Amino acid sequence: MTAVGTAAETDTYVLAMPRPDSPVVLPEWISPGNTHPNSRYQDEVWSMAPLIDNPGTGLVNLHWKNCPGPLRDQVKLATWTMINGQLRPTYLQTRGVQARSRSGGTDMLATCQEWMRLARWLHERQITSLHACTDTQWRAYASERMVRVSRDTAAIIAVRLTNLWAFDQLSARSTGITRPPWETEGVDDFLPPAMTAAGGENATEPLDPLVLGPLLIWAIRFVDEFADDILAAWAERRRLIAVAAATKATPAGWAGLEEWLLPMARAGHPLPASSGKREIQVAATYIAALTGSNRGQVWRFVKQHGLAEIAASRPGPCPLRVPVTGQINGKPWREHVDFNEAAELMRNLGTAATIVLLYLTGMRPQEMQGLRSGCCPDPEPGVDGAEGQHLIHSHHYKTVTDDDGNHISAGEVRQVPWVAITPVVHAIRVLERMVPEGELLLGTAHHEFHSRHGYGGALKKSTLALRIEAFVTWVNREARAQELSDQAIPNDPHGAIGLGRFRRSLAWHIARRPGGLIALAIQYGHMRTVLDARTSSGYGARGRRGIHAILDVETALAAADTAARLRDRVAAGEKVSGPAARRALTAAAHTPRFEGRIVPRTFARKASTFLARDGIVLYDNPDAFLICAFKHDNALCEPEPGATAPRQYDCRPGCGNTVRTDTHARLLRERANELDQFAAHTPGPVSRRLRANAHRLRETAATHDSTAHPAEALT
Template sequence: MSRLHSVTLSHHYVAAVTGCSRTQVQTIVARHGLYGLAAQRPGPSPMQVPVTGRIEGRPWREFMDYEETPILVRHLATAAAIVILYSTGMRSQEARSLRSGCCPDPQPNPDGSKLRHLIRSHHYKNVRDSDGHHVSAGEKRAVPWVAITPVVNAIRVLERIVPKGELLFSSTHHDIVSQRRHHGALKRGTLDRRVENLVSWINQEATAQGLPGQRVPEDPHGNLGLSRLRRTLAWHIARQPGGLVALAIQYGHMRTALDARTSSGYGSRERRGFHGELDVETALAAATTAARLRDATAAGEKISGPAARRAIVGAASISSFEGDLTTPKAAAKFLARDGLVLFDNPDSFLICAFKWDTALCDPDPGATAPNQFACGNAVRTDSHAQAAREHADRLDAKAALVPQPLGDRFRRTAGRFRALADAHDSAAQSAEEAIA
């Protein structure tokens, strides 16, 4: 084995393999001078456990090495932390305070349907006592986190590393390499370093496995700090139809989502902050839609719909906003361009060039985005028409496998989507024709 850049003999491993005590191993090693022999003829310490993991269909290891195991356990725990933080939206401090048993398996409903896993945790930001002093111990989160299957699996892995009722990221049980008896949870800086170490290990492993395309590229914005995971998840949720409500529920901001629009710090549980951040995400999504439309029409795709001209103008003006939508103020200014802001909804196979006074989705007074995407300011491209036809084909295939009444419904819906695509084809124009 190799330890601290020197080669020595692993007493624990030899004792486990031979069934001897560690004292007996030390006695025999000293008596026969095996330390020097181990240095001259170093070798691995294969464990008698099956290798079940596969990469490209082949085992990722010939065997699990006893000396490598502590490093792999550390990387496994780090990967579990990333899954929990990225897939729930928790803050780092909240995730590090989770304990074994925080996510019990839900009992099935009487009708047999399954409930989602919920994570009970403590939050710390803006937790104050009656005198206004910050409570460092935090308080139990009123709304539990909804956990998808990968998060549940990550928690189960951590629960096998730490004792029952212990912190999932206990310093004592996660300091496997040095085995220092620290107390409490791993510090944020420690987890940040472990994330960078995991990235380095992944890149080394990808090279060793002959898969350079699986390497983690260098991030132009610096290290992958844990705080970035919460914002990244918010970015994805906010760009979905109904994302505001979903994001508010998951992050515990329902009061904010239902109250008037104001702006301040991100992630507040009070009535400030959240809408401004959502403006940024909404503006970025709209800017991306405009850029894609501009590129599609430049590549020859045709466009149809009553708002086609406005959509082309809005897409052409996006260059002046690139890189300038990172603040709520800039995002609000971008979204205030009534009639020129584009919202894509691939599920409805259209782009909405949102204009408040012509929208059929009944937006609230002063709205800068549609409150649903079945909008009268519709724009379609050739890609939308093609996607609609492909969806119609899937519905027809499904109709053949279900009872006739449901099948007839699928076929009628498929017919409407094909009619939608045909209408686009008959009215489609190039970008130049649309603005002429």
């Protein structure tokens, strides 16, 4: 330790006093692979980068100019102690299981910023020492600071302020700040009342199906259909740029301009142009590469012949000489890829692959940001020659700590890999073609196509969110140009798409959309199979319950909604049929109605217990026009051992769990009428199948009519 003196012999948790040139982060807290520059204690800006190893986390700084001068040295010493010290185990024992002796770099920054806010409040009241922050000041500050935020946020603020007192006790020059009163009286009286909105991941709204459907369709289309064209165009664009940069001015280059560009202008054709920052101008790099000249010659030639005005009035394309193989609805999606759009298409390609990964794996954004090339190797064939499953080997970061309870910024390798279905594998392969071997799949240095800053780490969440919005804008513009208005992406009623909503939507659609109202229903079947198994090889297993907890919550809420609808229908006089009708009515009568959207964190365990009640949990299956009163031993869909939900995509006639109401019978007949209308406009074989399906649906409705009973007769 580069510091003055030694720690107190009687207390190993008390740190020695730092010198002005002491490092802000002591060497023992910097991981071997972290090469970010370390700040010095005397600096006005402290970099937190030596503490950050998570590629998805931004590198942040702490600015001491934001702390008032009289209190700066005191807060600075407490912050240095927090960065390099550890809270005592005796202190942590009373703080709950989530308390840590050390937190991460970004959390330390947020904690120090909270301390600075307190310091500014004290400074405004002419208080120049933390020692003078007594019980009276604590209460006054809490009454102002904690009433303007949510209850959860206020609780976090209280912990951070308490840590100022705790770390002050561990510094070599304690200020003697008073212990906050909520430490002795309890924090509840200092927090605002609970609001109606629930915090945490369960409060996140899933994406609207009308948004998610076309969004996923276009993302997969980019990955599967457009990727080869875009990557080839990008390679050609880079080649042309390199050729133009390496070519020297020669008479042959000037002659090339006279032979190619001048006749084009004199004939009245559009000239290759690009949109500059303020105006349309000649595409000098593109023209130079094609004519064997260099950029300087092009600009002199343009000036000599007055071509700038022509290009501005008649801007033309800059087609790249690469074949177009991708298609939309059986037709090429482009006549050519343009030199000027290659960078935008590359950015959209990376965004499309990101969307596929986020939605079809259920990963948290940070887990996806940590993926590297080679994370999903091709599986070895089994002993019988069958191909094995693709697995994604990755890191997770949330609440990862070492044996001493200290936060590990670099995360750790997941004990159980993710299962990758085919579109996910394709997305990973595309990203692997965009970055060098072993690099982050979303590495910033390789996904900045308009410039090359060489930034480290992965694209940040804010950048990815903006790129998703830009992707939607591009898709809607393209849908109009291709006359595909039915494939446009509408605005989501709950706001921006963001990143966190994909994981929420995965659970929502698995739980509430059997058969899939969005693209590729077969994939949901695959994921449901893996998820329901709840084994160590499970799709989302991770020591913590991860995606399973979210899925249980959504499934339980969907089941409660189904029970409520069944009660409402029988109360309105509808009859009920099916072998499980009596059991379903009993279940509906004993299932509480879910009102509102308040879903506390403790609800996940209750949801799991609720779903484990074999035989009395009701699952709506609108694609099969029935309710499934799921009893494992009766199910013809062959659920996995231990499954608490049916394979709703594989619902089979004659199952002993079937329940129908008069509403289902009406919907069966409406669907039969739709099929007859389709049959009238389709070729013979297809028409016959559609009419046969319509007849089967009407027979099912008729069976309901002949066997249905009012609720009173069944209870």
